[in-house]
Amino acid sequence: AQSVTQLGSHVSVSEGALVLLRCNYSSSVPPYLFWYVQYPNQGLQLLLKYTSAATLVKGINGFEAEFKKSETSFHLTKPSAHMSDAAEYFCAVSGRNAGNMLTFGGGTRLMVKP
Amino acid sequence: DAMVIQNPRYQVTQFGKPVTLSCSQTLNHNVMYWYQQKSSQAPKLLFHYYDKDFNNEADTPDNFQSRRPNTSFCFLDIRSPGLGDAAMYLCATSRDEVGGYTFGSGTRLTVV
Numbered sequence: 124a125q126s127v128t129q130l131g132s133h134v135s136v137s138e139g140a141l142v143l144l145r146c147n148y149s150s151s152v153p154p155y156l157f158w159y160v161q162y163p164n165q166g167l168q169l170l171l172k173y174t175s176a177a178t179l180v181k182g183i184n185g186f187e188a189e190f191k192k193s194e195t196s197f198h199l200t201k202p203s204a205h206m207s208d209a210a211e212y213f214c215a216v217s218g219r220n221a222g223n224m225l226t227f228g229g230g231t232r233l234m235v236k237p
Numbered sequence: 238d239a240m241v242i243q244n245p246r247y248q249v250t251q252f253g254k255p256v257t258l259s260c261s262q263t264l265n266h267n268v269m270y271w272y273q274q275k276s277s278q279a280p281k282l283l284f285h286y287y288d289k290d291f292n293n294e295a296d297t298p299d300n301f302q303s304r305r306p307n308t309s310f311c312f313l314d315i316r317s318p319g320l321g322d323a324a325m326y327l328c329a330t331s332r333d334e335v336g337g338y339t340f341g342s343g344t345r346l347t348v349v
Contacts, residue, residue, distance in 0.1 A: 157337055169337050227279040
């Protein structure tokens with residue numbers, strides 16, 4: 124079974140500041156890991172995913188995440204926040220075999236102050 | 238562009254009146270999912286179709302049903318909506334239940 128924990132249900136940063144959204148996972152098998160973003164009244168959009176190979180994954184909109192097996196973490200970062208980054212962010216995990224469903228963390232609402 | 242399309246974007250239904258939400262996809266993915274997302278919560282999987290095989294989550298109420306007449310379309314039927322069923326309903330697709338899912342824009346259901 125897999126699970127994810129997102130530390131901090133709300134994160135507030137100033138425009139231009141570093142964005143760091145934390146995600147820790149639990150999995151009995153090597154996982155796939157994902158970050159999704161959700162804008163108000165919209166579906167979920169895939170930001171990036173870790174499936175194998177490179178542990179530093181670059182995604183859309185300047186976001187990246189690093190898979191750290193020793194820390195069971197997959198934190199999402201962006202060097203400089205933009206007002207348009209304000210949204211809800213979900214970390215998710217799945218196993219690598221068919222039949223392993225995507226499991227979401229509780230979400231982190233990112234607020235960007237001018 | 239290949240995508241997942243949900244109709245309608247907003248749906249208002251009366252308490253107890255059956256309602257159907259629809260989802261279509263042009264990705265030719267063999268797996269389709271329905272999620273329920275209540276305010277300020279993570280999406281919760283209701284069920285999914287792997288090809289024609291229906292897979293219900295253990296805690297999905299019987300009030301929720303689904304149909305997949307072909308690869309491209311999937312429907313969510315709520316037989317007798319209650320006030321507690323008001324939520325965003327998200328459709329997603331994937332290939333072989335592995336890897337990232339592609340989500341539609343969702344249907345926000347209001348029950349009055």
